[in-house]
Amino acid sequence: MSAAKGRPAKAAGKRLNIGAVRSSFAPWNDPAAVPLVRFEGVSKRFGDHTAVNDVSLDIYPGEFFALLGPSGCGKTTLMRMLAGFETPDAGRITLGGEDLAGIPPHRRPVNMMFQSYALFPHLSVEQNVAFGLKQEGMPKAEIAARVVEMLDLVKLKPFARRKPDQLSGGQKQRVALARAIARKPKMLLLDEPLGALDKKLREETQFELMDLQVELGMTFLIVTHDQEEAMVMADRIALMREGEIAQIGRPEEVYETPANRYVAEFLGDVNLFEAKVSAIEHPMARLAAAEATDGFYVLDDDCPPAGSAVSLAVRPEKMRISLDPPPAGTHNVLTGEIWDIGYTGDWTNYIVELPGERLIRVARANASRFVDRPIGWDDKVWVTFDADAGVVLEQ
Amino acid sequence: MKRTLPRLSALIPYAWLLVFFALPFLLVLRLSLSDSALAIPPYTPRIDWGGGIDGVRAFIDALDFDTYKALVGDSLYFNAYISSLRFALEGTVLALLVGYPMAYGMARCKPGTRSLLLMAVILPFWTSFLIRVYAWVGILKPQGLLNAGLGLLGLPDADLLYTPAAVQIGLVYSYLPFMVLPLYAALEKQDHTLLEAAADLGSPPWKSFWQVTFPLSIPGVIAGCLLCFIPMVGEFVIPDLLGGPGSLMIGRSIWMEFFANRDWPFASAVAIVLLITLVVPIVLYQRQQVKALEAGR
Amino acid sequence: MRRGPSPFNLVSMTVGFAFLYLPILLLVIWSFNASKLVTVWGGFSTKWYGTLFQNDQLMAAAWVTIRVGLISATLATVLGTLAAVALTRHGAFRGRTLFSGMSYAPLVMPEVIMGLSLLLLFVALGIDRGILTVTLAHTTLTMAYVTVVVQSRLATFDRSLEEAAQDLGATPTRAFWQVTLPNILPAVLAGWMLAFTLSLDDLVIASFTSGPGSTTLPMRIYSQVRLGVSPEINAVCTLLIGAVTIGVICWSIGMKWRERTATPA
Structure with a gap:
């Protein structure tokens, strides 16, 4: 998380541009838009294990879509069914309106970038890139021109005659990318594309992939277990859990308004307070909870009627921590003692022990290098948050 | 199309091994249950397919464990x-x-x-x-x-x-x-x-x-x-x-x-x-x- | 294990390798001995090689053996590779247990039993014994070795390479020819070499399945060896050992060279 927040200014400027273009891009809200890929009630079992359970999902042309989830959640199986390497037990997958059932992988107009890259070790870089074009029976001159174009695109022209085992990890990744897009597929599937790269290279590559996707106007489907990767790159994220989709939405939607506890806990850190709705005073709601003597005072969006049991989810960075008591009349006040401090450079995480041995996490950006009174171990602190900081989740 | 190569690839060696490895053992087993004779190939009986069911029955009747008895006895x-x-x-x-x-x-x-x-x-x-x-x-x-x-x-x-x-x-x-x-x-x-x-x-x-x-x-x-x-x-x-x-x-x-x-x-x-x-x-x-x-x- | 061998290890290795190589070395020395006696050095001589090449029976047998070896090794390589692909690439299919059983059993099956059973098959099928039957028998024997060698390579072969080929538009058949085969080729060639030498070497199965005019070199050597040590046979053996040694050395140099060109300078 911290890396995304602490992005250098230049990259941030670039991000703003794309963001400005993309903010108007929301075909999923347009009832007239035709999806490129439709999963309709797709299920897949391996023996006793249900890998994918009744998943329905639309991906629109030009979208950068991420399947996110822990290992074994079915995201890779879902992608492999689209590529044709697994056959669904139930449901339908269509691409551009055409049912893909019975079409073998080599006749599907999608290409995949494999997790381990799967570069052919006996072929040179240019031969790897040309492989798919040769299968189409493209004329030689055209193949040569396309290979040069692709290698230019991924900045690998000087390495054309090398064998894959003479390349670095980042270069291999680019060859795999060039090979997969050389056929200009309707859709590019990326299976954990950055998993094998180190942190720094991964961040750079994220932005390159985003630029490339916009440049090519191609639809990308990425499978990843890394939430930061999904948040940074994707237009929409489908968060998966045990073969089912837990939530689909823009990154900021799934992060800021998680649909349930699983989503809230999987993405970033969250403090969850078990509470009961004591009164609805539209647009606000009052919640009673063991941790707060005066209760919580929050927005009543999606809040169930009074008397319902709910969880209030508040992200650590949306809480304020102070050595001084807040002015009288402040809502959402918690008091406790510092239990632990984790300093990560850009952020400091405070673990605060509330009465009843309840621990919560509060994050504070280290906006300045010096403070008057640093917060130390065992200090008594006040933690507050705004009425719109938390999300009420039904239990 | 997807299954043609795999099927063929399994079938050919499979058939070869059945004919040249498994079948011969059955022949050895059958021969071990036959009487020795001084003809070449030196054994009887052989199935007389022309005789139909009777031929097969005659073949089965002729099978015996004499060779094994001799083997145990020696x-x-x-x-x-x-x-x-x-x-x-x-x-x-x-x-x-x-x-x-x-x-x-x-x-x-x-x-x-x-x-x-x-x-x-x-x-x-x-x-x-x-x-x-x-x-x-x-x-x-x-x-x-x-x-x-x-x-x-x-x-x-x-x-x-x-x-x-x-x-x-x-x-x-x-x-x-x-x-x-x-x-x-x-x-x-x-x-x-x-x-x-x-x-x-x-x-x-x-x-x-x-x-x-x-x-x-x-x-x-x-x-x-x-x-x-x-x-x-x-x-x-x-x-x-x-x-x-x-x-x-x-x-x-x-x-x-x-x-x-x-x-x-x-x-x-x-x-x-x-x-x-x-x-x-x-x-x-x-x-x-x-x-x-x-x-x- | 990183530490070097202890003195005990060194002694046991020396004794072990001496045990393995001394008899072979002695054969080579004896083949150049002018004296017929193994304990007397009658001076260096190549006369046994001279008489060898005038021995038409031995030459004919050698020619039969080479033909049988080339054909059966090639057949066994095709069949064994197919079997290895079937065993690694298909999960469960009907009769799989029987198939894998038959694929490995010839490795340990006593040759006498295989020879006898194959002979009975050829008699039952009414095939006259000759070069054809020896070739068929050797193919059956040696394809198991090819299967094991190729299968151990396929087991470590990254399956996603085949998937990538198909994803890029290659049919499964083309994916096999263009991606799988080039990558397992060293193992396939090693399997062929192994099959060829095993065929050259086999005495028992050839004895059962050969007929008049298809006497192989090991059969010829065997019938002479039973009469005692013969300097001429020493010469044949030396030639065979030399051929195999040169073959193996060329092979390993070739592999080294391949490795070197594949790694960055």
Whole structure:
């Protein structure tokens, strides 16, 4: 998380541009838009294990879509069914309106970038890139021109005659990318594309992939277990859990308004307070909870009627921590003692022990290098948050 | 389309093995239940397909266990089985005793030396088995090299050729690479930090060997022993060239029945009994082989 | 294991390798011995090689053996590779246990039994014994070795390479020819070499399945060896050992060279 927040200014400027273009891009809200890929009630079992359970999902042309989830959640199986390497037990997958059932992988107009890259070790870089074009029976001159174009695109022209085992990890990744897009597929599937790269290279590559996707106007489907990767790159994220989709939405939607506890806990850190709705005073709601003597005072969006049991989810960075008591009349006040401090450079995480041995996490950006009174171990602190900081989740 | 190649690829070798490997065993079984006769091929009965059901019935009626009765009645064959198993067992143990220190030493060499030594173990395997056994005749015979060497040292002659000891030497010598290779494979992939960990936890080297190295190499030991034991039991060339009349082995008995006595049904019966003796070790070996080869799947 | 060999290891290796190589070395020395006696050095001589090449029977047998070896090794390589592909690439299929059993069993099956059973098959089928039957028998024997060698390579072969080829538009058949085969080729060639030498070497199965005019070199050597040590046979053996050694050395140099060109400078 911290890396995304602490992005250098230049990259941030670039991000703003794309963001400005993309903010108007929301075909999923347009009832007239035709999806490129439709999963309709797709299920897949391996023996006793249900890998994918009744998943329905639309991906629109030009979208950068991420399947996110822990290992074994079915995201890779879902992608492999689209590529044709697994056959669904139930449901339908269509691409551009055409049912893909019975079409073998080599006749599907999608290409995949494999997790381990799967570069052919006996072929040179240019031969790897040309492989798919040769299968189409493209004329030689055209193949040569396309290979040069692709290698230019991924900045690998000087390495054309090398064998894959003479390349670095980042270069291999680019060859795999060039090979997969050389056929200009309707859709590019990326299976954990950055998993094998180190942190720094991964961040750079994220932005390159985003630029490339916009440049090519191609639809990308990425499978990843890394939430930061999904948040940074994707237009929409489908968060998966045990073969089912837990939530689909823009990154900021799934992060800021998680649909349930699983989503809230999987993405970033969250403090969850078990509470009961004591009164609805539209647009606000009052919640009673063991941790707060005066209760919580929050927005009543999606809040169930009074008397319902709910969880209030508040992200650590949306809480304020102070050595001084807040002015009288402040809502959402918690008091406790510092239990632990984790300093990560850009952020400091405070673990605060509330009465009843309840621990919560509060994050504070280290906006300045010096403070008057640093917060130390065992200090008594006040933690507050705004009425719109938390999300009420039904239990 | 997707399934054409796989189906074909399985079907051709499958059919080949059924015709040239499985079917012949059924023929051996059938022949072992037939009467011997002095015709060529020297056996009756053959199914008279022209006779229809009656022909088949006549064929079945003619089957009998006479050859097996004769086999059980003759202590020569019982002794041959027992002595084959003993030769193979002793040979396997000796090969293990010679092969383990070799494999262990190889595994501890530097990688470059290691592959050279590995090559040296494999090389004899590529040269003719028959020739390597034959070389021992020149060494072991009464006017051979061994006695010449013993004479130089002032020691009495040892007449080893055509004795059980010569067979034993031949078995260990010929099958040693089969023992060393699986042992080396098991020892070579062992993580040396395991021994460091054992030492760090206070174990002296000889104890580490028995508590860490050896137990981890047991799959290799089993593979090596089976790979030696099974073919040793049915061995023909070694007892024939190096053993005297006293070195009874069952492979040689089958050969004699077949080529010298021309009693095909009896040879088949001896072969069937040998096969039954080897079923357990062969199945064990199969299991181990499947496990090793399909571990990567 | 990182530590070097101990003195005990060195001694056991020395003894072990001496045991393996001494008899072979002696054969080579004896083949150049002018004297017929193994304990007497009658001076260096190549006369046994001279008489060898005038021995028509031996030459004919050698020619039979080479033909049988080339054909059966090639057949066995095709069949064994197919079997290895079937065993690694298909999960469960009907009769799989029987198939894998038959694929590995010839490795340990006593040769006497295989020889006898194959002979009965040829008699039952009414095929005259000759070069054809020996070739068929050797193919059956040696394809098991090819299967094991190729299968151990396929087990470590990254399956996603085949998937990538198909994803890029190659049919499964083309994916096999263009991606799988080039990558397992060293193992396939090693399997062929192994099959060829095993065929050259086999005495027992050839004895059962050969007929008049298809006597192989090992059969010829065997019948002479039973009469005692013969310097002429020493010469044959030396030639065979030399051929195999040169073959293996060329092979390993070739592999080294391949490795070197594949790794970055």
